Amino acid sequence: MISATIIPVIGNIALSGGFLAVFFLCYLAVMGFEFVNGFHDTANAVATVIYTKTLKPYLAIIWSGIWNFLGVLIVGTAVAMTLLKLVPLDVLITLPLQVGACLVIAILLASIIWNLGTWYFGIPLSSTHTLIGAMIGASLSFTYFYGGPGVDWSKATEIGLSLLISPIIGFGGSYFLMLIERKFIHSDRFFHVPEGEGDKPPTPIRILLVCTCTLVSFFHGSNDGQKGVGLLMLILIVFLPATFAFNPKISDDQTGKWLNSTEQILTQIKPADTATQDKISKLVTNIDKAKTEEGNKESAKTTDKFKFRKSVQKVAGDLKKLTDDKKSGLQPQVKDQLKASVKNLQKITDFAPIWVILTISLSLGLGTMIGWKRIVVTIGEKIGKEHLNYAQGATAEIVAAATIGLSTGFGLPVSTTHVLSSGVAGAMQGSKGTSNLNYQTIKNIIMAWVLTLPVAIALSFLLFMLFHLLLYI
Numbered sequence: 001m002i003s004a005t006i007i008p009v010i011g012n013i014a015l016s017g018g019f020l021a022v023f024f025l026c027y028l029a030v031m032g033f034e035f036v037n038g039f040h041d042t043a044n045a046v047a048t049v050i051y052t053k054t055l056k057p058y059l060a061i062i063w064s065g066i067w068n069f070l071g072v073l074i075v076g077t078a079v080a081m082t083l084l085k086l087v088p089l090d091v092l093i094t095l096p097l098q099v100g101a102c103l104v105i106a107i108l109l110a111s112i113i114w115n116l117g118t119w120y121f122g123i124p125l126s127s128t129h130t131l132i133g134a135m136i137g138a139s140l141s142f143t144y145f146y147g148g149p150g151v152d153w154s155k156a157t158e159i160g161l162s163l164l165i166s167p168i169i170g171f172g173g174s175y176f177l178m179l180i181e182r183k184f185i186h187s188d189r190f191f192h193v194p195e196g197e198g199d200k201p202p203t204p205i206r207i208l209l210v211c212t213c214t215l216v217s218f219f220h221g222s223n224d225g226q227k228g229v230g231l232l233m234l235i236l237i238v239f240l241p242a243t244f245a246f247n248p249k250i251s252d253d254q255t256g257k258w259l260n261s262t263e264q265i266l267t268q269i270k271p272a273d274t275a276t277q278d279k280i281s282k283l284v285t286n287i288d289k290a291k292t293e294e295g296n297k298e299s300a301k302t303t304d305k306f307k308f309r310k311s312v313q314k315v316a317g318d319l320k321k322l323t324d325d326k327k328s329g330l331q332p333q334v335k336d337q338l339k340a341s342v343k344n345l346q347k348i349t350d351f352a353p354i355w356v357i358l359t360i361s362l363s364l365g366l367g368t369m370i371g372w373k374r375i376v377v378t379i380g381e382k383i384g385k386e387h388l389n390y391a392q393g394a395t396a397e398i399v400a401a402a403t404i405g406l407s408t409g410f411g412l413p414v415s416t417t418h419v420l421s422s423g424v425a426g427a428m429q430g431s432k433g434t435s436n437l438n439y440q441t442i443k444n445i446i447m448a449w450v451l452t453l454p455v456a457i458a459l460s461f462l463l464f465m466l467f468h469l470l471l472y473i
Helices: 003-009 017-051 057-075 078-084 097-120 125-147 152-183 202-241 252-267 276-297 302-324 332-349 353-383 390-409 416-429 439-471
Strands: none
Touching: 017 057, 017 097, 017 125, 017 202, 017 353, 017 390, 017 416, 057 202, 078 125, 078 202, 097 125, 097 202, 097 439, 125 152, 125 202, 125 416, 125 439, 152 390, 152 416, 202 353, 202 390, 202 416, 252 276, 252 302, 252 332, 276 302, 302 332, 390 416, 390 439
């Protein structure tokens, strides 16, 4: 159904039969990545409700899939657009299409290989770490051949810190929340470990666990689901940059109004310090440049269209820096107006068609249906010395949902797997005064976490070199 939806879109573009085949190969590879992502990440979201027998597996998966979809649909594309900044798009769109295809396939294949391998051994692994490592590795290999700015290391560092800190928050938050629950909740049933098929939680606990599963699923969609959206948008921009460089639903008139109104706001500001005045002057100059390039974006040249995209992104980014700068001395009303301008300008370049969101949601759901069991068993039985109880499951999911939601709010990709796995470990550690963790399982998980980035970087680096070599033989 989804492929049928995009065929008319592709049909309007001058893609030869060979490139069309490669496009659909990449399209299917993204679906494959999200399918495998469903094994890992979405399985985490349903682990507690399945393991505690709150919901039957397939009902849990359907329910989780609905909220994953809503998370992607409602929250926006900030995380997806953040990921796109890890690859050198500006250089990529000036090169032959084959080069872009090599980059995309290297990223996807490296991600799928590592994700499948760790899933086979039932190790909860971050698809986020894998994907980011693959994007960095392929970009480094690309830069080796073609130069350019390469990886945006400031953005990579920002993402890396969020991935590093989030498991610590997951463990610590769950540990301390569990201590509070033990002190104030005096219900043996809440801390009960389910045994046997007929041992199901009472209605209030079941409602709580369904609610926490819903929250994790929604925020998983808002964060992890966007990574697949970012990948698919990367493919569309690489293969069809003239069509997907900016949002076709926003008219030229609307774009012009947003640029003009932003310029008017800036020209009315009378800052006290010269530093802020310089920033405003540069912004006005860049807005004028964007307005000029807007007039050229209808040309047949892809580079002209992409220049306009880049200029709008720069204006939006600089505006955000100006409003975030506490030394700028801007009045609250002016800040609010400029923040509204940032949101409007981002709509021009940061977008995803509905069929892209449907593709990712469907792939996540199907992957979870087929591969959920290995990860669910690890979460429920192997992280601790005892099996997961109701309180531990609810605690881990509450902390995970809060952490993922905050990360999405800042536009940062974070690992659902890392946050929830560390949350389960923290909840189990907080359940008793003595250590309650299965250190062999923890050791395997940490080892996989440590190896993921270097393995994904090396694998995608080598795959791009191989594909590039084959391309020019």
